[in-house]
Amino acid sequence: MVNSKIWLSSPTMHSNEMKFIQEAFDSNWVAPLGPNVNEFEKEMAVYIGIGHAAALVSGTSALHLAIKLAGVKRGDIVFCSDMTFSATVNPVSYEGGIQVFIDSERETWNMDPRALEKAFVKYPQCKCVVIANLYGTPAKLDEIRDICDAHGAVMIEDAAESLSATYKGKQTGTFGQYNTISLHGVKFLTVKMAIQNIVS
Numbered sequence: 001m002v003n004s005k006i007w008l009s010s011p012t013m014h015s016n017e018m019k020f021i022q023e024a025f026d027s028n029w030v031a032p033l034g035p036n037v038n039e040f041e042k043e044m045a046v047y048i049g050i051g052h053a054a055a056l057v058s059g060t061s062a063l064h065l066a067i068k069l070a071g072v073k074r075g076d077i078v079f080c081s082d083m084t085f086s087a088t089v090n091p092v093s094y095e096g097g098i099q100v101f102i103d104s105e106r107e108t109w110n111m112d113p114r115a116l117e118k119a120f121v122k123y124p125q126c127k128c129v130v131i132a133n134l135y136g137t138p139a140k141l142d143e144i145r146d147i148c149d150a151h152g153a154v155m156i157e158d159a160a161e162s163l164s165a166t167y168k169g170k171q172t173g174t175f176g177q178y179n180t181i182s183l184h185g186v187k188f189l190t191v192k193m194a195i196q197n198i199v200s
């Protein structure tokens with residue numbers, strides 16, 4: 001019988017996975033960090049074309065750190081993409097902020113710059129915007145960044161789903177003051193693939 005199940009993302013293993021796992025055990029760098037993580041951070045920063053990268057345990061924790069660094073405090077309004085995975089917006093709640101969802105536009109299905117502009121009229125006190133690039137498609141990042149700058153708001157770009165996608169020739173994950181990617185198993189590139197890409 002034909003297997004009718006359609007997997008969301010079935011991992012693809014290449015040749016070196018077990019070798020790297022064995023090396024990690026043999027050299028006992030499992031905790032807290034080690035040379036592979038340091039190198040991974042460096043190479044990821046070069047690959048994306050950004051000054052620094054810090055590896056955390058998940059995209060969600062990276063977004064949480066970004067929200068903290070952006071200075072979001074209890075009661076602060078944060079503008080967020082309205083069509084995204086919940087991890088884009090959950091960290092706002094962790095810090096006691098209040099999400100105001102900005103509608104999407106038809107071309108990219110991401111945050112609509114016109115709706116964002118309107119939201120700043122209604123909530124001029126907003127100082128942080130979290131924008132996601134859905135399904136690997138970059139949002140209108142230049143326009144959104146310009147609006148954020150004009151209103152003195154920190155832009156956080158959630159590029160969890162768009163590692164390797166470019167916008168106007170520039171890698172996504174570089175447009176915000178803080179940018180996050182995810183290497184979760186269902187993403188376009190997961191750790192091993194990303195490393196291979198970077199190294200090659």
Ligand SMILES: Cc1ncc(COP(=O)(O)O)c(C=O)c1O
Binds near residue numbers: 087182
């Ligand atoms: C848009 C978006 N943001 C954030 C995340 C969170 O990443 P992680 O699963 O690595 O915590 C995901 C996926 O899980 C996502 O699709």
